[in-house]
Amino acid sequence: xxxxxxxxxxxxxxxxxxxxxxxxxxxxxxxxxxxxxxxxxxxxxxxxxxxxxxxxxxxxxxxxxxxxxxxxxxxxxxxxxxxxxxxxxxxxxxxxxxxxxxxxxxxxxxxxx
Ligand code: HEC
Numbered sequence: 001x002x003x004x005x006x007x008x009x010x011x012x013x014x015x016x017x018x019x020x021x022x023x024x025x026x027x028x029x030x031x032x033x034x035x036x037x038x039x040x041x042x043x044x045x046x047x048x049x050x051x052x053x054x055x056x057x058x059x060x061x062x063x064x065x066x067x068x069x070x071x072x073x074x075x076x077x078x079x080x081x082x083x084x085x086x087x088x089x090x091x092x093x094x095x096x097x098x099x100x101x102x103x104x105x106x107x108x109x110x111x112x113x
Pocket of ligand 1: 061
């Protein structure tokens, strides 16, 4: 019985993304801050992360820990779904970031209070 339960727990964990995983958060933070990859800091300041771009094109990111993961994923994948005139590029739709990279960024965004 104990064995069965353990197996069920592992299966449930593997089917979803472990957004609280510290390695995934670190990877996402790197993508967020690296000009050659995500370059989010060109437009967004956040939680101790300073803006590194010509202007504050995007809003300072805050309170994102309250957003559902899927909403954050969708925003990064294609901002036009929630804002048809967004100045933010569609990172997923344009193939700039892979599915895994977007999930890593979401894991980092979830840490932004
Ligand atoms: C060229 C500038 C630009 C870049 C680069 C950019 N964004 Fe944005 N972002 C915006 C703008 C402008 C908005 C506000 C309009 C909107 O909601 O679409 C926004 C909105 C957002 C929001 C919603 C914030 C809120 O409080 O509603 C999130 C989350 C976000 N961006 C994440 C990211 C991430 C993660 C990256 C990097 C992968 C990124 N952005 C790169 C310009 C940018």
